[in-house]
Amino acid sequence: MILKFPDLKSLRLALISGAVPATMSKAPAIAGVDDQHQCWVETNATLTRSNQTELKRLLVSFPRSMSGVSRQEYGCWAEILPLEKEPWHADTLTQTPVLFDLSDGAELASLVIETLRLGNDRQSYRWLETLPWKGGASALLPESKQGVDAPPRALLRVVGPPYYTLLRAIDRIGGAKAPVAYIEKSPRVWVELGYTHPLIQEIKAPPGKLLLLRPSCPWTMLAEAPFRDVYETTEFLLPDGVVKFNDSKNQTPRIKVTLSLRAGGPPEGDEFWVLRDDPLEHLNHFVQNNTDEVLQRLSFAVGERSGKKIIVVRVRPSKQPAPVVILHGAIGYKPYLKLPNLFLPVGTKLYPPLRRDQVRKLLAEDTSQVVWLHPDGKGSFVPQTLPEDSFRPLFDWVYYVLDHDKEPLQHWVQAAQFVFEPFASEEEAVAKPKRPPGSSEKASRGRTRINNSEGPDARYQVIEETIPTLEPTQTIEEMPVVLKVEPSLAQKQLKELEEAFLALEGGLDSAQRQELWPRLAALNTSLKNVDDAGISWMNVLWERDEATARAWAWSWFAVEAQAVQERTTAQPWTKRALESKNRELPGDDLDRLLNLSEPATSDIRTLAAYLVHACLQEVPSASLVERLGPISRFLETNEKLLPIRGMWLAWSHLAILSRGDVLAVARARDRVLERLYHTGMRPEQDLPSFLRFAGQPTSQRFRAVRQWLIGLSDLAQDWVTTTGTQGQTKAYVDLIFAFGLARLGESDEARKRLAHATIALNENDDAAHKALLSAFDYRIRLALDGKPHIGPLPADQLNVLENMERLSRYVVDRLRKHSRIIEPDTVINPYRHWGARINEFERELVELADETDRNLIVNRVENLLRDIPRGAKGAEQRMRVLKAGLENAPRVNEEFARRLLDNTIPTYDALPEIKEVAVLVDQASFLEKALFTAGHFGRTESLHPLVTRFKKMLESQRGTQAINALESLASQCLRGLRRLGMREEIDQILRMMETLILEGQDVRSVDWKKRDNGPAALRALLQVASGYYFFGKDAQADQILGVARAVLFAADLPQREQTQLAVAYARAAGQAQVEAAQKRLEEIFKSLKNVRDTYTTSTHFSVSQLDVVEAVVLAVVSDDFTVGTQARRWLDDDEFLVRRRIHRDVRAALEREV
Amino acid sequence: MAKTEAPTLSREDWSYEELQAEAEELRSRLNRFRLSLGRFFVQKQDLIDLMVVAAVAQEPLLIVGPPGTAKSDLVLKFKDALGLGEGDYFEYMLTRFTEPSEIVGPIDIGKLREGRYIRREQGKLPTARLGFLDEIFKSNSAILNILLTIINERKFYQDGVPMPVRLRVLFAATNEIPEQAELAALKDRFCLKAESRSVQDNYFTNLIDAGIQGEVYKGLAQKPWIEGHATLDDMLKANRYLTYQFGRRHRSGRSEEQNDRQMYFPAEVFDEFQRLVKTLIREDHIFISDRKLVKLYKLFRVRAWLFTGGTVSRDDLRLLAYLGESHQEIELLRDKVPMLLGEA
Known part of the structure; x- marks a missing residue:
């Protein structure tokens, strides 16, 4: 019987629909396709009438003969359908078995060896002896001895073969001998890689058989048989040998070994110095000849032995490399085997070398003692010690004094205005130098005084020297009072203009505001407000076309040039240019500027203005063009004196002068971004005074806050007493306030509280208290030194923790987990040492967090990413690595950030569905890090996909879990976005969150106590309120705070909820206007009840109470609080505008180059 | 240091027949050259081979490695061994403050006043036949742009007019490979980037012996590596010979091309x-x-x-x-x- 199908699709349909009955389709057939693509099938089976009718409906006809068709035999009808191409990816095959069919068995060895060489030993094989194929139906090829003349054939099964090996099959390398690779598409049906059969799911191999499908080839059927592992035959049995030695029966006597010092290691890297002969003279010489930066890095202790004084100087803990110190008359030491309290002379090592734990046991077991090995010159040594707490910061004992008294001059009052030396809100910089505790009132002139009478150990005698006179710099308050005069017309105009500027709606870049800048600049210029005029001109020139900029650039130069000082023998270097008609700086004036070793801010700002002016001229000045190299060097050295805008204007125009030096622009961009990342825009440098002091004057605010915080500390102590003191909570409250006061520059008050806490916490010799005290001490000292509050604890403290007894360690880790003062960046899991051992991956991640070297960060991240399994399986791990990388990316470079961002979206999309709050928070923080990095480097193409995903994530959250997560989500997303100008996005996110939490109700009408998960929802709402404050929507935020306040002070929440709500309330209150915020925060300590806990750690402190105190203190010392939200908002807006222009310029420069 | 001696002139228009007759001899001279030069270094034979291959192919070669791994020394001895005159060789250590004038010559101020932007390139990279640029990635984009044109097109623009350069072989060295995207184009021009690695771990004794011998040569102003096995012209000839070959069609036995x-x-x-x-x-x-x-x-x-x-x-x-x-x-x-x- 012959059937003619209109095409192969019809045949397929007939097979699927059952129009061709199974009995017929399973039988062999002869078939062919003619020129019109019609498919002819001849079969011995017969069709019933109903089947025929059905087939006719599919346009199948039943001719009597097959003519004009080349015919071929098939084992079954499905075989007539050809295989179809199918895309495939090597990444999906990492765990998939692939069957290599080698028609020439001689190739097996080379294939196996190659695969083994490339690291894959998951291989097994079978030998087949084939019967030559005779055409027609599929032949069953048994594993037999038949067909001895046929070439041997082999099957190699490899799980996840290397791509290199797969290419042998894909590219048919080796021609006819090339292997064919098959994938198992359905049980026991293997199809050639890159193909599939249209009925693959329907094809079932007979029991005990395998089926191999290749395009344009008859199907091959094999008997199923076990594959032999490649290692099956490789077993090396060695002959039995004779043992030649027995254990000795004698007891080995103990062997005495005398330790000595031998030469070894580089003679450098000293971090510890001991002065023996005339130590004070040497130290005085040292402090008088070194910068304060070096001195701030050192601490010292004075000791006495046999009536002879010695002074020991050491480097204070820091993440920075140790300073290079040249201390005459001292022996230099450095730490040995990373033991924090053991020092060996540089260039020596201990002989014989011992394990670290042995050395510690022998020489440095007591960590409260610092030990150094004093060499006797003959190889032997004497261990000498000093208590750890006898070391004091060297800088605190050094006074800088003037040789001559100040000569107060009569102030001069100009008719209508006053030109003040600009000052920023840095009162601490001009405050009276504070005397170290215990210093004498009398002082003499010009000497350094060193006094360690505070040392807790009486063995260490006081060294008394002549005491220097203190000549404090005058404070602002002590300056002569300026006479009050009526403001001039220009001043009135300026004030009006500033008010108009502030009153306008919209961002800093709004068109109306842009129009006001030139007028502000002109008025400030006419009033000789050089700083404000300069910043206004920079804003004028920031977004202008070339012609307009050309007209105004000279005005900027002219006003900046007014501030350039005359120097001892010469007129200002700008004078001749200002007087000349061609508006060019003569070469020798430029040289004078470039030769200045310590240029003033005015010099650099004027140079920046001149570069902009010169670049905009049709023919740039030849004297400038000839000096572009030295100018670049000079500018790079001193660019930190420039406002960010000035810096960028200078570099972008300098690059144009250098004929489009794109690399210089890119490098300048990197430096600007780094500066923005580390310090952001600074009000005193980057904003004109009327924006800087928008709202309450910053200096007043700052001073008031400091005084108020001191009072608040007493309130907090009273609150702890009233609520019920647990353990040493009060000492920790002292430490928290000490940190806050240190951040605000109240060093005396900070030190006082630190000293109180130190005494209290050292009372019981408790390891946990000691460790926590060290941690706070480190953070407080960083704050006192004005260093950023970032990074992990120092290595020596972490070492101590590593070796601590487990319960004490838990107590310490518990507070580390809660306290953002101790651990500003990382949330510690206190249970991790109780659970399973940390695995290699986790360890790598932890180490990555501590890594500071940029190249090593890149290496570590790339290595980690490389080792993670591809595809969805490794998505979670990949996310964690990417997150850690993104955290560091702003410090590394754009290329690194780009690579990570390219991976972020695919990785995020491959993440499994969120089922737990912790996972949700993790993913949100991942997106937030990516958003920040994308914004930082201006990679707008990544921003919107990320924001979209963030919103989707938010939308997908419903119910109790969502409420729990929202609080974390809100705090994660707002921080980074606002500095990137994403106002709209934040606003949308805030509104979405509010809707989610309130479920359409009014905030006042919700009964938060009865509502499911009410306190958590209220906390999330408080985060939203923080955002509203930022946008100036104070009324909406106040309303939320009002509701939260009522719930909080009603005090009928469970203790844990009460604490958490208080913390969220304090954080949100910190964003409010300062007076309102102060009242709210004070009220916490006056009226808050029911904050106690019964955790394991309550023997040491009340975590709950400390949580509340820390939240209040951190809210007070935040930039938003001290600078003022309004000024901070200007700064954030301004930072966005700066970033936008920088990225645009660099992109344009690159495009120009291309 | 830039050298200022006048370059030697040579022809480069050899015919295929001329070169074919000489090809085997050329090959053996170049092989003697690379193997002999290898004797003066410890474990740098692979790198020297690569330098010769790059030089014959006239492809720039970037040598990457930490300080003190003989990068500069390799190029210097290579240059000496080829017997190159001072005018044919130019080397310079680049910094980000290096100005184009230091590499391609200062602007002729006299001509600038006439409105022409002409550089005096004598003794600089455009007039040398073998160039060595140390710390190449430290340079700024003005220099990178000039280098790209020189490497790509063997041209150098004088007042907007392209001028051919004599440079045939360019070696460059760097301690680090920066990742800035701006440098991608230049990196791509260096098809080969070879590492010069420290050998002290495995060849400590050989290193000390060879180092001391090197100091002796230096102290006595001897240069035994100048053995005259091959010249730069030999490399240029080999290049031309192979270029001819690349373009030829060969007939097989069955007359298929x-x-x-x-x-x-x-x-x-x-x-x-x-x-x-x-x-x-x-x-x-x-x-x-x-x-x-x-x-x-x-x-x-x-x-x-x-x-x-x-x-x-x-x-x-x-x-x-x-x-x-x-x-x-x-x-x-x-x-x-x-x-x-x-x-x-």
């Missing part, structure tokens, strides 16, 4: 080449531009001719190990290419 690839690149080695490239791109994301693939072909052929005088073999494919664009890639390829080739 065969091009250079069919003649000198056996199919199985060519398949292997493709397989390696695909694997490196897929598995390790190594970027190999189309331009680089073509250059690689040329380099394989040069190496095969130089080392065996015949067809390209699997061993020549080892050049793929020098394609890394970053330290990580260089390190990876150093191990991976031999592993894939089965020679590790």
